[in-house]
Amino acid sequence: MTEGEMTEGEMTEGEMTEGGSSGGSSSDPIPVGTLAPFSQGLGWVGPNAARGRDVALQSINEELVLGREVEINEQDTETTPQAAVSGFTTLDQAGVVAMLGPSSSVIPNLFQPISDAGLPTLSVSAGTIQMNDVGGPDAYLWRTVPSDSIAGRAQGQYALDQGFESMAVSYKDDKGSQSFSASVADYFTGQGGSQVADVPLAIETDSYRSEVQEIVDSEPDVISMTAGTEVSALFMQNYIEAGADIPLFLGNDVLTPDFIERVGADVMAESPVFGQAPAPGPAFDQFEQRHRDLHGEAPGTFGAAGYDAMNLIALAAVRGGAADRETITQNINPVARPDGTEVSTFADGKSELEAGNEINYQGASNPQDFNEFGDPVGPFAVLEVSDASWAELTTFSADELTT
């Protein structure tokens, strides 16, 4: 048990209900930050995650955390490290007690500031391999999405399972996409496959026709292409135009109904296109329904991760009996501990904690079982397009992907 964690016996009745918190008086709302890209290149990530977070928040503010509501302070990273650091400073000075954190492209710039501020941060979208050995209570850092290296293994292993021996790797030229592609290529070549092309995709360009041709000319058995919606849609168009009948793996950012609709359901279904994503967590179905009820639409990518992060922060405060940074930091892992009673909503978790039981939060995006570096480890599904939606082809268990 990490120093500062509270056991069942240590939680007094008073701590389990109200009081004992910092971050304001006992009646003030608890300030929680959200630092995410709401504009520029990854401007779609923030809104998706915030909608998921708000689903959790609705329940949290009905049930209350230590008798208090949670109030969100939202800052935009603008997908740039400079704006991210600025936004982080704003949240830190505003006294938020925890934070839903940003994406791969900026989070490495925040490792030190997060640690210096002692501000518990749960990234809802950073898959970067730079976080593989950074995180956990000592670093005040977690993520509710799996590492790219786990996702890369799923993609690479499926390719190997299909008998593909050579792979062309292409990626949007930013840190997040590079990280994912490197994970795929490392695993694929490490298991005996060969990489025959490495083609970065410029972010601001009007055509990837020549890049697709370069890939086709390298005669790969399979293509791995990682990028966000804009780049992927244009790449898909050029890939289809090129008549390249080469299996294509897409990154998990575009495994959405919107992307299928944008490219065309028929075209996507006819093309040998695959994707891989964390297999939905145990709580996904109820989360999806509540998301539809609240927002009138299905959750987008990272929505479930935002939901899980918000629930974990609130449950950590309830378990610790205080809404301050240190208490939340020391109680994130304990509320997702496998030997606790499984719960998938804040209300159930709060109820169990108040009854003196330990809990194991089962998330909507994945089971949220953290390793020592604050990374969740869970199963991954390989998907293909069928009937205008992403359908599961096969699933790799967490053990298969981590051994």
Add this chain to the structure above:
Amino acid sequence: MVLDPQFIWNGIVVGSIISVSALGLTLIFGILNFINIAYGDYMATGAYLAFALNAQIGLPLGVAIVAGVAGMAAGAVLIDKLVFEHFRTSSPVTLLIVSIGVAFFIRNLIRAIWGPTGNFYDVPIEANPNLFGVRYSVEQLSIIVASLLLLTAVYVLLRRTRIGIAMRAASDDRTLTRIRGVDTERLVLYVWIAGGAIAGLGGIMLGLDAQIRPNMGFTALIPIFAATILGGIGDPKGAVAGGFAIGILQEVSVVVVPSEYKFAVALAALIVGLLLRPDGLFGEATR
């Protein structure tokens, strides 16, 4: 290493778009003597007008293209009346800065109306036919044919018509042309109509070949400027030659240079061109 002819074809398509766009930019510069940074956003506006009529309202693509071109021609005149006309006697630097403001306004207006994400015209996405190892699309053929027709038409306009001859005269010396009795304000109007229409067409071509997004014209400005300057700024035939040179160089370069440096290749070509031919490809720079 054998060069895949597909790269050459891709370069010709991109070169056609750059040539047409550079032609409009250089026409405006020739008469008005300033670099219009908003030109890329004129292209985007033309593309979005056609998109709205085609993909959102459902008009046939041909009708939408004609309306998009006409709409942008009218839009260029309107912007001139609202903005640039008030700075007619200002220095080129002042006009350039004003055009930056216009560019930001247009781009954000597009974002406000159509959103920040990319869009496609209502044309099917399908595998292109293959001829001798080169895959081509109907849209690409149309782009090349349309650009050749336009380039020929502009050449004839400038060489064989009174308006064109007056334009060339004003491009050489606007004051002297006015003294000789030419209504240069009317010429300015014609240039905005022609330049706006060509910008609109260039944007639609770009949207057909790629995707339609708010900053599509702005990002296309780098190769367009490179083509314009390489060909000799103010020289229409130089802009066309520069456009094809830049387009083909950019697309072929991905064989040996990582593709994210495509624009750098355009700029490198520009530097080399200026070192070897400082007055432009045909030696008629800044006419």
